[in-house]
Amino acid sequence: xxxxxxxxxxxxxxxxxxxxxxxxxxxxxxxxxxxxxxxxxxxxxxxxxxxxxxxxxxxxxxxxxxxxxxxxxxxxxxxxxxxxxxxxxxxxxxxxxxxxxxxxxxxxxxxxxxxxxxxxxxxxxxxxxxxxxxxxxxxxxxxxxxxxxxxxxxxxxxxxxxxxxxxxxxxxxxxxxxxxxxxxxxxxxxxxxxxxxxxxxxxxxxxxxxxxxxxxxxxxxxxxxxxxxxxxxxxxxxxxxxxxxxxxxxxxxxxxxxxxxxxxxxxxxxxxxxxxxxxxxxxxxxxxxxxxxxxxxxxxxxxxxxxxxxxxxxxxxxxxxxxxxxxxxxxxxxxxxxxxxxxxxxxxxxxxxxxxxxxxxxxxxxxxxxxxxxxxxxxxxxxxxxxxxxxxxxxxxxxxxxxxxxxx
Amino acid sequence: xxxxxxxxxxxxxxxxxxxxxxxxxxxxxxxxxxxxxxxxxxxxxxxxxxxxxxxxxxxxxxxxxxxxxxxxxxxxxxxxxxxxxxxxxxxxxxxxxxxxxxxxxxxxxxxxxxxxxxxxxxxxxxxxxxxxxxxxxxxxxxxxxxxxxxxxxxxxxxxxxxxxxxxxxxxxxxxxxxxxxxxxxxxxxxxxxxxxxxxxxxxxxxxxxxxxxxxxxxxxxxxxxxxxxxxxxxxxxxxxxxxxxxxxxxxxxxxxxxxxxxxxxxxxxxxxxxxxxxxxxxxxxxxxxxxxxxxxxxxxxxxxxxxxxxxxxxxxxxxxxxxxxxxxxxxxxxxxxxxxxxxxxxxxxxxxxxxxxxxxxxxxxxxxxxxxxxxxxxxxxxxxxxxxxxxxxxxxxxxxxxxxxxxx
Numbered sequence: 001x002x003x004x005x006x007x008x009x010x011x012x013x014x015x016x017x018x019x020x021x022x023x024x025x026x027x028x029x030x031x032x033x034x035x036x037x038x039x040x041x042x043x044x045x046x047x048x049x050x051x052x053x054x055x056x057x058x059x060x061x062x063x064x065x066x067x068x069x070x071x072x073x074x075x076x077x078x079x080x081x082x083x084x085x086x087x088x089x090x091x092x093x094x095x096x097x098x099x100x101x102x103x104x105x106x107x108x109x110x111x112x113x114x115x116x117x118x119x120x121x122x123x124x125x126x127x128x129x130x131x132x133x134x135x136x137x138x139x140x141x142x143x144x145x146x147x148x149x150x151x152x153x154x155x156x157x158x159x160x161x162x163x164x165x166x167x168x169x170x171x172x173x174x175x176x177x178x179x180x181x182x183x184x185x186x187x188x189x190x191x192x193x194x195x196x197x198x199x200x201x202x203x204x205x206x207x208x209x210x211x212x213x214x215x216x217x218x219x220x221x222x223x224x225x226x227x228x229x230x231x232x233x234x235x236x237x238x239x240x241x242x243x244x245x246x247x248x249x250x251x252x253x254x255x256x257x258x259x260x261x262x263x264x265x266x267x268x269x270x271x272x273x274x275x276x277x278x279x280x281x282x283x284x285x286x287x288x289x290x291x292x293x294x295x296x297x298x299x300x301x302x303x304x305x306x307x308x309x310x311x312x313x314x315x316x317x318x319x320x321x322x323x324x325x326x327x328x329x330x331x332x333x334x335x336x337x338x339x340x341x342x343x344x345x346x347x348x349x350x351x352x353x354x355x356x357x358x359x360x361x362x363x364x365x366x367x368x369x370x371x372x373x374x375x376x377x378x379x380x381x382x383x384x385x386x387x388x389x390x391x392x393x394x395x396x397x398x399x400x401x402x403x404x405x406x407x408x
Numbered sequence: 409x410x411x412x413x414x415x416x417x418x419x420x421x422x423x424x425x426x427x428x429x430x431x432x433x434x435x436x437x438x439x440x441x442x443x444x445x446x447x448x449x450x451x452x453x454x455x456x457x458x459x460x461x462x463x464x465x466x467x468x469x470x471x472x473x474x475x476x477x478x479x480x481x482x483x484x485x486x487x488x489x490x491x492x493x494x495x496x497x498x499x500x501x502x503x504x505x506x507x508x509x510x511x512x513x514x515x516x517x518x519x520x521x522x523x524x525x526x527x528x529x530x531x532x533x534x535x536x537x538x539x540x541x542x543x544x545x546x547x548x549x550x551x552x553x554x555x556x557x558x559x560x561x562x563x564x565x566x567x568x569x570x571x572x573x574x575x576x577x578x579x580x581x582x583x584x585x586x587x588x589x590x591x592x593x594x595x596x597x598x599x600x601x602x603x604x605x606x607x608x609x610x611x612x613x614x615x616x617x618x619x620x621x622x623x624x625x626x627x628x629x630x631x632x633x634x635x636x637x638x639x640x641x642x643x644x645x646x647x648x649x650x651x652x653x654x655x656x657x658x659x660x661x662x663x664x665x666x667x668x669x670x671x672x673x674x675x676x677x678x679x680x681x682x683x684x685x686x687x688x689x690x691x692x693x694x695x696x697x698x699x700x701x702x703x704x705x706x707x708x709x710x711x712x713x714x715x716x717x718x719x720x721x722x723x724x725x726x727x728x729x730x731x732x733x734x735x736x737x738x739x740x741x742x743x744x745x746x747x748x749x750x751x752x753x754x755x756x757x758x759x760x761x762x763x764x765x766x767x768x769x770x771x772x773x774x775x776x777x778x779x780x781x782x783x784x785x786x787x788x789x790x791x792x793x794x795x796x797x798x799x800x801x802x803x804x805x806x807x808x809x810x811x812x813x814x815x816x
Contacts, residue, residue, distance in 0.1 A: 057739075058740075059736070059739030059740055060738065060739045060740075060741075060743075060744070060745040060746075060747065061735050061736065061738055061739030061745060061747040061750070062739065062747070092732070092735075093732060093735050093747065093760065093763060093764060093765075094763075094764055095748065095762060095763040095764030096763070097764065098764075127732075128732040128735070129731070129732050129735075129760070129764070129765050233718040233719065234642075234716075234717075234718065235717055235718060235719045235733075235736060235737070235740065236736070236739070236740035237736065238735065238736055238739050308642075309642075309643055310641040310642065310643060310718070310803075310807070310811070311641065311643045311811055314807070314808055314811035314812035315811065315812065317808065317812040318811070318812035320812075323537070324500070324501060324535075324536040324537050325643075327469050327500075327501050327536070327537075327646065328467070328469065328643060328644070328645065328646055329643070330468065330469055331465075331467030331468045331469030331470070331644070331646050332466075332467050332468075332643065332644035333468075336468070337468040337469060338468070339468065339469040339470070339501065340503065342469070352501065352537070354503060355501060355502075355503040355504070356501060356502055356503030356505065356506075356537070357501075357537050394812075395718075395808065395812070396808060396812065397805055397808050399718070399722070400722055400725070400803065400804060400805050400808060403718070403719055403722035403723065403726070404722035404723065404725040404726035404728075404802075404803070404804065
């Protein structure tokens with residue numbers, strides 16, 4: 001396994017105070033799935049009437065728990081619901097045995113909690129290709145059930161960590177019709193993935209009342225602007241899962257409410273950016289703003305080409321304002337670009353324009369700017385109104401250490 | 409600039425003896441474009457009747473010399489031809505000034521050699537965004553012309569190097585109609601690109617006689633199976649150029665000759681693999697064989713997804729038989745895959761099959777295999793007859809040192 005690493009230099013100062021969500025309770029336990037001396041299983045139980053929406057990895061080699069969740073999302077939402085997450089074993093690429101493990105766990109959760117099995121969602125993250133010791137999880141279900149608590153969100157965030165160097169949480173509250181509606185979310189992830197360690201898992205809870213199909217539509221659109229706009233290393237997990245649960249306990253119908261949608265997107269973006277800030281080996285957080293593209297889709301293609309370029313990422317690590325590598329990444333992205341209409345800025349400093357370096361450019365200015373921990377690279381294509389913003393981190397010796405050196 | 413690095417551990421023992429090509433002469437000089445104490449300009453002059461074919465980067469931000477070459481390829485081929493290559497400055501992203509530099513150089517070459525300007529091809533590799541000091545090149549043209557020599561191919565390979573740690577050459581000879589036809593080629597490249605240092609340039613010469621359109625068609629097809637099947641870091645240069653020149657001096661018409669086509673493809677593959685073997689920081693050479701895909705195109709998509717995955721590449725660097733990361737890369741590639749039909753081998757060792765680890769798999773076997781310098785990762789999708797082989801190297805601390813540390 002990977003070395004124990006220090007907390008990311010980009011981590012927030014502390015885990016935030018997350019408001020409890022009426023209708024949602026949490027419990028964690030140290031089941032010894034793989035790790036010793038830490039919690040590794042989370043159970044969440046959601047009151048009857050909770051709508052559950054989900055988005056999942058598009059990988060063609062998805063893990064068994066993901067396939068099971070996808071089958072269940074969109075089903076009846078009358079009774080209670082449950083989510084069980086374990087770290088230490090991803091139950092991925094485990095053949096038919098993996099599906100049997102999911103069945104064992106979901107049936108046991110159903111028996112322990114009274115939640116119908118088609119409302120029991122599971123996620124697993126950790127090593128792949130090894131049989132899941134599901135008995136260790138099943139053996140803890142009564143303990144978990146007894147420990148369910150509205151206020152255990154930080155414990156929940158810790159139990160699902162693998163190579164994460166800090167637990168991730170975010171929240172928002174909005175007033176609707178004179179009542180307060182709360183949103184609290186947790187996440188884990190530190191590479192975009194390493195299938196044996198760093199899958200991205202996200203669970204967001206709100207006491208708003210929203211019908212499942214509306215919740216699912218909102219989640220899909222907002223994921224495209226948040227979790228689908230981050231990248232650490234361009235690799236995609238076989239287990240990525242995001243579940244959004246609306247308990248309705250506030251009695252406030254937030255369907256179509258713009259303030260609620262904005263607050264939810266803020267929580268999602270906050271969690272997404274925390275995943276980047278915990279990127280394996282990351283020392284810089286980089287926002288890439290693309291404007292002037294032929295379309296929003298083209299802008300995102302350019303943004304991700306820049307964000308995923310090993311040469312751009314190593315230049316950032318080296319505090320080198322190497323705008324030539326940004327030009328290269330735009331050129332290779334496959335989306336429309338005209339070399340002679342392109343402009344590139346680092347922070348507020350215009351670096352290149354009209355196919356060449358800006359006449360006012362002084363490298364010492366950008367060299368000083370690159371010493372910042374949080375950086376903005378802005379590209380205007382000069383072609384149209386398309387725009388997109390994506391977030392990434394640098395590529396450092398730390399990434400190599402975490403992913404290559406752990407056996408040497 | 410990058411640190412001076414030691415010769416790649418994957419380098420061939422020595423530069424090969426390349427047969428001289430009748431009708432092709434070479435000269436190099438130290439013009440001081442950027443580097444001191446080494447040659448940095450190559451002039452090749454080709455006898456009248458030479459066919460010139462070319463393939464180029466598809467980057468949308470192509471450098472001025474590439475655009476000029478593309479305009480000229482396919483034109484009349486009666487008179488002599490010339491190629492001028494400089495290292496040290498890529499003349500890329502230099503706006504209208506860059507086009508003016510190309511015009512200055514090509515006209516001066518034309519004046520010095522008597523080659524029509526529309527038969528003068530140029531390439532530039534080195535830093536980007538800086539004005540090309542073309543006067544330094546123009547000032548050396550008489551010296552270059554006086555030094556033209558049939559036997560200067562190794563000098564030519566050295567003059568075009570940037571961050572390469574060894575010069576690259578390959579050759580073949582075939583008997584056609586009782587006569588010997590020769591092919592000799594040189595290349596440079598060590599990242600797939602770093603626009604300020606490591607563009608891939610390739611020049612191949614043969615004394616076979618082949619009409620330009622046939623030569624161009626053959627080159628395109630063979631590039632798809634050779635240079636388009638290698639990757640170091642997934643980044644693509646704004647200057648990549650491959651020129652193939654058939655002087656016809658042997659008097660042998662090789663159009664449609666299968667033995668010639670095979671020999672040429674062998675030279676191209678040898679040069680392409682040498683570029684991978686000089687990959688920045690490389691310590692392992694990896695062949696990825698994909699079979700059983702729904703189509704050849706799908707097989708190549710899977711192969712390049714595996715070859716470009718930072719997590720696969722770091723696992724190889726760490727001598728870790730991490731087949732889970734191969735599963736992940738296949739899953740994310742976007743091409744068709746069925747988790748439960750997939751099989752994966754490292755060398756001759758079957759690692760995973762039918763959606764799970766092979767029952768006979770013993771990790772100590774693959775761990776021992778991964779200590780080899782040259783590795784084969786074989787994937788069978790179990791879906792159809794599509795196949796493709798691609799080549800890559802590992803991702804190491806050396807890559808980070810070359811691309812991130814050079815300013816620190």
